[in-house]
Amino acid sequence: MAQVTEIDHPVVKHYLSILRNKKTETAAFRRAMGSIGTILAYQALSDLPLKTQEVETPIQTTMGHKAGPEVFVIPILRAGLSLVDGIINFMPDAKVGHIGVYRDEKTHEPVNYYHNFPGGLNNAYTLVVDPMLATGGSGSHALNFLKENGADNIRFVSLICAPEGVERLQKDHPDVPIITAAIDEKLNKDAFIVPGLGDAGDRYFGTL
Numbered sequence: 001m002a003q004v005t006e007i008d009h010p011v012v013k014h015y016l017s018i019l020r021n022k023k024t025e026t027a028a029f030r031r032a033m034g035s036i037g038t039i040l041a042y043q044a045l046s047d048l049p050l051k052t053q054e055v056e057t058p059i060q061t062t063m064g065h066k067a068g069p070e071v072f073v074i075p076i077l078r079a080g081l082s083l084v085d086g087i088i089n090f091m092p093d094a095k096v097g098h099i100g101v102y103r104d105e106k107t108h109e110p111v112n113y114y115h116n117f118p119g120g121l122n123n124a125y126t127l128v129v130d131p132m133l134a135t136g137g138s139g140s141h142a143l144n145f146l147k148e149n150g151a152d153n154i155r156f157v158s159l160i161c162a163p164e165g166v167e168r169l170q171k172d173h174p175d176v177p178i179i180t181a182a183i184d185e186k187l188n189k190d191a192f193i194v195p196g197l198g199d200a201g202d203r204y205f206g207t208l
Helices: 010-020 026-044 079-090 137-148 163-172 200-205
Strands: 004-006 050-056 061-067 071-077 098-103 110-116 125-129 154-161 178-183
Touching: 010 026, 010 178, 026 079, 026 154, 026 178, 026 200, 071 079, 071 137, 079 125, 079 154, 079 200, 098 137, 110 137, 125 137, 137 154, 137 163, 154 163, 163 178
Parallel strands: 004 178, 071 098, 071 125, 125 154, 154 178
Antiparallel strands: 050 061, 098 110
8 A cells, every 4th residue: 555644843834724725816826736745755756866976075084875767757748847846955966757638528538639748757756736636536647657668666745635536546546655735635526625724836836
């Protein structure tokens, strides 16, 4: 079963309250998303393998470290873009790919409409990013597609999860850890997370 890490931290709760508040304007919403994205990255990269190397300080030579594998950040378009700045502020050397998924209105199944990945997925430490893990359909589909393209070391990073989405990812991808700031109560009849924060993409991009 995939490990689920729900970050319990006062600063996370502070920013989550800003994001949940329907009165929060676009600029403040973006700042809060960036800040919480950095905290999520800190947790998601906590077991990043390191290589040792010599470092020459002004005083003497000592042993230092550098990231072992490359870090790839793959947001699920478009809402996933809202967390990218915060993550790459924490890990500026990370490479960023993209995957676009929509739900077919007839079959209700997720369908790819776009993807662009950096080379070397099979050797990278990959963070798949989507701020809202609701039903888990798009997330599971994106993980399947990445695995088919060679990714074999993946973490799923989400701001807020519904229990239904967590259950779906754990069932479909028990090898993929989930890192989140909150697991909310449930999905409503329209598949929105309750209490949630509404449509993260619309609020971030100002397209409400």
